[in-house]
Amino acid sequence: MRIAINTGGGDAPGLNAVIEAVVMSAWYRNWEVYGIRQGYHGLLDTDDIIQLTPDKVRNISSVGGTILGTTNKGNPFEMPFENGAGEVEIRDVSDRVVRNFQRLGFDCLIAVGGDGSLKIAHDFFKKGIPVIGVPKTIDNDMVGTVATFGFDTAVSIATEAIDRLHSTAKSHDRVMVVEVMGRHAGWIALNSGVSGGARAILIPEIPFDIDVVCEQIMNDELQGTRYAIVVAAEGAKPLGGEIVHRGDGEKGRQDVLLGGIGNVVAEAINKKTGKDTRSLVLGHLQRGGSPTTFDRLLALRFGAAAVRLVEAKQFGRMVALNPPNIDAVLLEDVVGAIRTVPLESDTLQTARDIGISFGEPAS
Numbered sequence: 036m037r038i039a040i041n042t043g044g045g046d047a048p049g050l051n052a053v054i055e056a057v058v059m060s061a062w063y064r065n066w067e068v069y070g071i072r073q074g075y076h077g078l079l080d081t082d083d084i085i086q087l088t089p090d091k092v093r094n095i096s097s098v099g100g101t102i103l104g105t106t107n108k109g110n111p112f113e114m115p116f117e118n119g120a121g122e123v124e125i126r127d128v129s130d131r132v133v134r135n136f137q138r139l140g141f142d143c144l145i146a147v148g149g150d151g152s153l154k155i156a157h158d159f160f161k162k163g164i165p166v167i168g169v170p171k172t173i174d175n176d177m178v179g180t181v182a183t184f185g186f187d188t189a190v191s192i193a194t195e196a197i198d199r200l201h202s203t204a205k206s207h208d209r210v211m212v213v214e215v216m217g218r219h220a221g222w223i224a225l226n227s228g229v230s231g232g233a234r235a236i237l238i239p240e241i242p243f244d245i246d247v248v249c250e251q252i253m254n255d256e257l258q259g260t261r262y263a264i265v266v267a268a269e270g271a272k273p274l275g276g277e278i279v280h281r282g283d284g285e286k287g288r289q290d291v292l293l294g295g296i297g298n299v300v301a302e303a304i305n306k307k308t309g310k311d312t313r314s315l316v317l318g319h320l321q322r323g324g325s326p327t328t329f330d331r332l333l334a335l336r337f338g339a340a341a342v343r344l345v346e347a348k349q350f351g352r353m354v355a356l357n358p359p360n361i362d363a364v365l366l367e368d369v370v371g372a373i374r375t376v377p378l379e380s381d382t383l384q385t386a387r388d389i390g391i392s393f394g395e396p397a398s
């Protein structure tokens with residue numbers, strides 16, 4: 036058996052653990068594993084394919100990033116090319132990928148990626164490549180699995196950052212707005228905000244009213260708490276898609292789709308409350324470095340489970356955490372969808388119970 040493996044999309048702590056588990060599980064079955072570099076690019080230009088043997092992967096599970104490299108600009112079904120006249124043309128080069136895959140004698144592809152990369156994996160499955168998907172994203176928004184690796188690490192990093200901000204915010208009587216990752220779902224913001232004692236958490240699932248957030252900050256002030264931490268997911272949206280600065284006679288529109296929601300929120304709070312505010316974007320810090328033990332173990336389990344699926348010839352599936360087990364779900368049932376935070380989630384309820392605001396207007 037010759038297995039090809041690639042990692043696609045934004046990196047997440049735990050990718051190397053998947054690779055290690057795949058290589059070792061295959062090795063003990065006397066199978067070969069080949070690493071495809073830079074997502075699907077390595078199957079377009081095949082010079083860089085490397086055989087992965089135990090000596091190349093031993094103990095990489097604790098190392099962040101991916102030894103195979105990754106990219107989120109490599110969909111072979113819609114590849115951008117410069118056409119020579121300074122224009123970008125989109126071409127479908129997926130047949131070339133299939134031809135190279137067959138020429139190299141691979142029996143299957145283990146594709147480790149987020150929704151975008153696994154959608155591509157599913158499209159290749161439909162073109163005849165035996166594929167197994169392994170879900171990855173720090174955002175935790177993949178459908179079909181209770182968790183993705185990388186998420187626990189991102190939450191730990193964000194929580195530590197919030198913990199550290201308390202003392203500086205308190206010393207200066209400031210409002211600190213922390214922007215965390217999560218374009219479509221507020222999992223990181225919710226879990227780190229609750230764990231870290233945020234005063235307000237802004238997530239894409241609940242459009243927020245900035246006036247409600249400000250009211251809470253000013254009520255706290257009246258009761259003697261003169262600082263606050265607000266955690267905003269990068270995809271959080273104000274009600275109506277804009278923040279209105281009342282009182283200064285003009286309507287200051289901020290297009291949150293341009294990003295920088297943390298900044299937008301901090302400015303609005305400053306304008307509306309007069310409080311000193313600062314914002315910071317945690318950004319890629321949340322993706323860098325070693326995976327937590329939880330993520331490492333989950334990723335190792337995903338990798339080993341992927342090889343068991345290869346053995347059982349259960350292609351077109353994605354490994355998934357369904358505690359306490361690792362299950363397999365059909366790729367066609369999970370790609371193209373986003374798992375957002377359910378509004379009846381227990382963590383969300385816990386946050387409300389302990390007085391954390393989501394900026395929801397009173398109904």
Ligand code: F6P
Nearest residue numbers: 045107172173174216217218269
């Ligand atoms: O993995 C998804 C994500 O973490 C998003 O929350 C974020 O918008 C994105 O990655 C940024 O990734 P990059 O800078 O690599 O495009």
